[in-house]
Amino acid sequence: MNYLDLAIDLKLANFNLNLTVKLSLSGITAIYGHSGCGKTSLLRCIAGLEDKFNGHVQFNSKMWQVGKTKLATHKRNIGYVFQEPSLFPHLTVKQNLFYGLNRKQTVNVSELEVQSILSTFDIADLLASYPSQLSGGQAQRVAIVRALLTKPNILLMDEPLAALDKARKNEILPYLVKLKTETKIPILYVSHSLDEISQIADDILLIDKGKLVDYGQLECVLANAEHQAVFADEVGCILTSEIVGYDEEYQILETSIAQSDFKLWLSTGSNAKQKQEQIKVRVKAKDVSISLNQPSDTSILNVLPARIVQLERQLQQSNCLIKLEIAGQFLFAQLTLKSVERLELKPEMKVWAQIKSTAILI
Ligand SMILES: Nc1ncnc2c1ncn2[C@@H]1O[C@H](COP(=O)(O)OP(=O)(O)OP(=O)(O)O)[C@@H](O)[C@H]1O
Secondary structure (H helix, E strand, O other), X not given: OEEEEEEEEEEEOOEEEEEEEEEXXXXXXXXXXXXXXXXHHHHHHHHOOXXXXXXXXXXXXXXXXXXXXXXXXXXXXXXXXXXXXXXXXXXOHHHHHHHHHHHOOOOOOOHHHHHHHHHHOOOHHHOOOOHHHOOHHHHHHHHHHHHHOOOOOEEEEEOOOOOOOHHHHHHHHHHHHHHHHHHOOOEEEEOOOHHHHHXXXXXXXXXXXXXXXXXXXXXXXXXXXXXXXHHHHXXXXXXXXXXXXXXXXXXXXXXXXXXXXXXXXXXXXXXXXXXXXXXXXXXXXXXXXXXXXXXXXXXXXXXXXXXXXXXXXXXXXXXXXXXXXXXXXXXXXXEEHHHHHHXXXXXXXXXEEEEXXXXXXO
């Protein structure tokens, strides 16, 4: 198992990034926090692009940097993908892909490996095209393949989908999932979007104002009510559910919450998923309401028996965040204090959680 041991104290003009953490790099680790919290600065420290910090960066048993003594960036064998694909406009896709590789004599990529990466990202048919002939999504896939062909120890991705529209984002996300299952290259993925992160990440590192807030498995970190200040309007949990069927007439997916018989209906508009496939769905706290009795005359399809675990008053708001447990998984509901008092909600009470199908994000 790869790991990255970080102890970083970076002082910039008006900003201090100060964190100590050991990342066990398996799959995709998301780096999340408000704008200006230090996500890019952290990637720069890992890549060897910052000289001025105290502390160290260690990748497995290899020390990459201790204070000002550092291993040069090109010797760390890091893949870096930015918001913009930055392809050379006068070179074809094929020339762009191999430009960096030809200069890196140490990397030995077999023809089979090249074919496999090209096919994973479906770009074999684009090799003769010029960047101006590619869509934004295709260009970013080429940029990712270019980084992968160097056989990096680790892939750093800094908001790689931020410049794309929603359709192009949704087109690329499945490639990233394929990437982690097929290549095993650890990925650090900076993003502002919990929608993106929920679909691809295994772990998450939360940063606020240059400090580490939490690091751990995605579902656990999202379900921690203490992090509501960082997640703000996006606060919510991930439920794991298994696909049972698809209702063609109403275009709605029938799923069953893991380890239970409780149904979760999802309005997806397409039947792209396989039966028995496990999916993760993100449910925002503001899309969940609570009833004391099982409602029978509601439009809401998802009505689930739940236990109240915790009630947390939301800072600077007259709202309350209620943590609920459903078959061993967690869900947040955001209610007004007025509703909480009217229903006399308390920890350990048994209630019914209602989630609108149209609000669930997959
Ligand atoms: N070279 C620099 N000199 C001085 N301050 C800098 C420098 N680079 C970044 N900063 C400051 O460091 C802070 C963190 O910036 P950074 O780009 O790491 O944040 P971020 O979390 O990636 O932000 P965003 O999500 O908006 O991209 C910001 O306040 C920024 O203004």
